[in-house]
Amino acid sequence: MNRKQLLGLAATAMLVSAALPTWAADPVRIGYTMARTGLFAAAAPSQEQAYELWRDQVNADGGLDVVGERRPVEFVSYDDESDPAKSAQLYERLITSDDVDLLLAPWGTPHHLNVAGIAEQYGFPIVGNTAASVAIREVQPGNIWFPTSAIPDQIGPELAAMLGYSGITSVSIISNVLPFSQENLSFLTPALKKAGIEIRMSENYPPDISDMTPLIIQIKAADADAVLALTYPADAFLYMGQARELGVEADLQFLLIGPTIDAFGKAFGPAADGVVTLAHWSPEQSAWPRAKPFFDAYVAKFGQEPDYLDSALAYMSVEILQQAVATAGLDKDALRAAITDGTFDTINGEVRFDGVQNSVTPTAFVQRQGDKVQLVWPKDIATAPLQ
């Protein structure tokens, strides 16, 4: 080709390369597994989407800060088929064969418990998130941390306290037979008795129940001040619809899991007003400046609201990791020390760990008020009064 063409080519090449984002640095590879198929497939997206949002935000911002050096974030992820054992095995693979720099947590308590063993075995720190069982207290501190405060042995007494404060003197309880519901029931029942709150009825139901009319008729007949439905998402929908239909009147209705899901608000709208549930985060908390932006970004990217419990926890865990990496880099020992001793600024306010547990965030409850979800208990982080 002639000289002119050569010059033109060179100019084009320079222009093009100037226009491309130049990643001079190696990407930071972060691994995790997620329940993309199987029993938990409907619940896991709320967590994975929070991860993805974070990754996109970090990369758009110039990359992850690794002690001053900016590097792009790349995920290496697998489907764990909702099988906790498989999850542990895949984490082993991520560590030994895929050689990832960092790890994020999978979805769900059983997965966390299994992965904790791997973290311990390889000395690889992982910030957990969506695990909520007293079993996590039995986990060896060292390489895994649980930012959640929604632990059954705290939920029981806190709920009893909140009920007592609201002047509730009697409750009706219905509970799914699945583990999280039953674990909560086992702590709730003595806590209520201790607070002097009368338990007018307490019934269990199987997870595949299709119609709660008989149960709800019982609830109406018991006519307690409050109704505590220890539900999983599917039965939460069923309960809400049927309780409304039958006109359950209570000063307070509490659902264990369900109301924080985007689809719940969409299904019931104003009918879900006043429902109280588990969560320790709300975008309405102005003391946490990062909360609302996260909420808005999530809605903008996914067209749905984040899950007030799972999505928030997932995002918190990556924020913690991000801040730890900024000061400690990628060295496992340094990271471990940074997470153990550090104080972190998250969308849920300040987080600090005492052993495996979050020592700052209290066990809290939220309530749907209008089309917002407000923190209502405990008083010092409440964004709105309990109604």
Place this chain on the structure above:
Amino acid sequence: MIESLLSAQLLFAAAVLGALYALIGLGLNLVYGTMRLLNIAHGDILMVGAFAAFWWFTLTSLSPLIALPLIAVFGAAIGLALYFALFRHQLAQELDASVIEGRSLLLFFGVSVVTQNVTALLFTATPRAYRHLDEVYRFGDLAMTGNRIAALVCAVTLLIAMLIFLKKTLFGIEIRALIQHREAARIVGVNVEKVQMVAISIGFAVTAIAGTLLSMTEQTNPFMGFRFTIAAFVVIIIGGLGNIRGGIIAGFLLAVMEIYAVTIFSAEARSILIYGGFVLAIILRPQGLLGVRKRA
């Protein structure tokens, strides 16, 4: 407790649940009765109907009830597609019923897995829901949510329409003939191929409609179908495989059991009562509580 047993509320609950169970049983029975196909993907067709309703409502803000004919056609199209792709050839060979049953079970299982996961790929596994017709109407002690009334009315209308269709129309009679005795039907001149196509179209259409009705009151996600597949099989076994009228009665019977037995015993025993009853029913009277011992 007697008062609550006699309450109109329980009756309404049993009616709504029964109508839905009867409807999903009907879809399955039509397909099994005429062709001996065990449709394990039945609940997934329901799921497809539910998703169609969700997207219809989300995109047009119009009632999914308006879209019912459209969704029915969509369901029928899926049925026909599967018929041509998978079953036409085998059915034409007039193989032994047990072979067809066995194969169809596995084929439909493949269809089920594919349907669920294609849906998950397209829409993600996040649950969806929408609000429609959710005003509650009260008459004395009885309370009924609009969408449940609509579901009951639509389901019962459809069931009655189907019964009339099967009794009075030519295709309906031919379907019943095919169900009763395949060989005899052929001998008297029934166009087996055509009738099979009609049967599978209607069966799948009815199922998709049931999915639409359910989507108004339940959350929708790609893996919701299996529960209904199980329910549908329980219904048609109790009613007698291929026994249309038996299936409808069985649907209501199952709902009655679910509501009233739970009231008498406890909610916890619900699944044990249902599956226990189901297992006993198959062992003691495999032709169904209402069936007659059929010729193979």
Place this chain on the structure above:
Amino acid sequence: MRDTFTLITVILAGVGLLYFGSIGAGPYWQIVALNLAMWIALTQSWSLFSGLTGYISLGHAVAYGLGAYMMATLFSEWPIWVLVPMGGLVAGVFALIVALPVLRVRGPYFVILSFGLSELVKYVLLVVETALGQSSRLLFGAPGTQTLLVWMLALAAVATLLRHVIGLSRFGQGLVAIREDETAAETIGIPITRYKVLAFALSTVIPGMVGAVMALRSTYFEVLQVFSPTISFTIVTIAIIGGAGDARGPVLGAVFLIALSETLRGVSPQLYLVFLGLSLIFFVRFVPNGLTGLLRGGGR
């Protein structure tokens, strides 16, 4: 007899290859080998009953679940080498108890019944657990993957051998006769009830032990997970793809499944399942005798 000898050699070679190969290749591959061995053990046992008699069981997860439950509840009381066989024993005894009523039923009724039975046991155990005040159980200090791999390879080897030996035996021929024509079989003097019950019970023992071993993989046990219909359905899928005619089928089918899984899961798990579903459809439609049928030249 030469056939059996060859099989034993092949089994030993396969086991050796899997064991030493996976140890060399790394912990992840040990897990792959574990899963492969598990599916082989489960499907061979299933095939012993369903493959030979034609009574398709869609409820074999019940045997797996019972064995797993046994291990989960008694883990802290008794040693593993007692609990694993006990898992098999419990499953087998359960099968014997339900066999007489359950096996009276034939064809599609049996298929649906076997499934319903598995679900019934699941819900009964859920209530039992609640009554015991338990919801999930933790198993700390379980042995590592390597030990579990040894157990599972042993179970896979025994299951394969058992399937082969029974297939050749008079008992096995009797079962095949039952599949061909049950009434005729009875007429010529085959004790059909005794045979069916025996085959059914035998087919649940190893799955019970498999369940017990697999419960040890996880620190966390929950009833809902081990009585999963997915397990039952996957067994049948493997049997169809591999072919249920003899002992080679489940091995080929399991290898196919694992190969497909390893290749596609990383790309997209839903895509893997779509392919698996399509494979099943393809095989049932065009290759009903499975991969072994292909090997044999399509005929039986």
